[in-house]
Amino acid sequence: MVKLIIDGQNVEVPENTTILEAARSMDINIPSLCYLKGINNIGACRVCIVEVDGVDNMVSSCNNPVKEGMVIHTNSPRVREARKTNTELILSQHDCKCAVCSRSGNCTLQTIANDLGIxxxxxxxxxxxxxxxxxxxxxxxxxxxxxxxxxxxxxxKIQTLNIWDVEGTGARTTVDISFNRKIMDSDCSFCGQCVIHCPVGALSGRDDTPRMFEALANPEKV
Ligand code: SF4
Ligand code: SF4
Ligand code: FES
Incomplete structure (x- = not known):
């Protein structure tokens, strides 16, 4: 077991527990966007950063394990400021039209931006x-x-279909269908796992409601 202090409270957690999971075990909520337990811990978004005594740079809590004697601050003024900046940078590359987004009201980015008062x-x-x-x-x-x-x-890792992949480099890095394929030419089973796990409105199911009403109004179809 590893003993440490988070936000002034003593805690003891098993070795290799991440700082994020240790904090959550104490009901201390550190926001996270890219982290998905056991599946994705690449430390991409940096909204989960925390301050560790004796360490100059902020530390991403989702992919750094606890160490004996660590003293961690999850909500200090420095943490809040850096977290806000990181979120603003993400938003600057994001179409923020929440009112017309399928995920509005159920969006992790929207919640974090609201909580940070952006x-x-x-x-x-x-x-x-x-x-x-x-x-x-x-x-x-x-x-x-x-x-x-x-x-x-x-x-x-879950569907083992490898449909998505990273494309481009640097600022042009994005995600698209692997091997330069189009979605309809890929082996996608349309299971919806990626849609469910996307933290924002970048993936969604097509809305066929208007087509359904059209079909219902057509006496040749009903
Ligand atoms: S993905 Fe989230 S933050 Fe972005 S427009 Fe939709 S609701 Fe707003
Ligand atoms: S589509 Fe969604 S899940 Fe995939 S990288 Fe973009 S934001 Fe993340
Ligand atoms: S949740 Fe994205 S870096 Fe930790």
Missing amino acids: LSIPYPMKVPPYKWSPRSPLIRDASKCIKCMRCVQVCD
């Missing part, structure tokens, strides 16, 4: 364009993708 984005907006096959029952909106890689890992 009401404006002090960085130039760079939102990638949206292009997708209208034939696909699974919709991907690149303008909302925060590049958390959850979809890639869920499809690889």
Whole structure:
């Protein structure tokens, strides 16, 4: 077991527990976006950062294990400021039209931005364009993708279909169908696992409600 202090409280957790899981075991909530327990711990979003006494840089809590004697601050002014900046940077590459988003009200990014009191984005907006096959029952909106890689890992590790992959480098890094395929030419089973695990509205199911009403109003079909 490892003994440490989080936000002034003593805690003892098994070795190799992450700082995030140790905090959550004490009902201390550290926000997270890209982390998915046992599936994705690449430390991409950095909204889960915490301050550790004696360590200069902020530490991502989702992929760093606890160490004996650590003293951790999850909600200090420095942590809140850095977390806010990291979230604002994510939002600057995100189409933030919450009112017309399928995930509004059930979106981790929206919740974190609200909790941090973000009401404006002090960085130039760079939102990638949206292009997708209208034939696909699974919709991907690149303008909302925060590049958390959850979809890639869920499809690889749970469905073992490897449909998604990282594309591009540096600022142009994004996620798309692997091997430069189109969604309708891939082996996607449309199971919906990636949609469920996307923390924002970048993946969704096509809304066929208007087509259904059209069919219901057609006496030749009903
Ligand atoms: S994905 Fe979330 S933050 Fe982005 S527009 Fe939709 S609800 Fe808003
Ligand atoms: S589509 Fe969703 S799950 Fe996949 S990388 Fe983008 S935000 Fe993450
Ligand atoms: S949740 Fe830890 S870096 Fe994204």
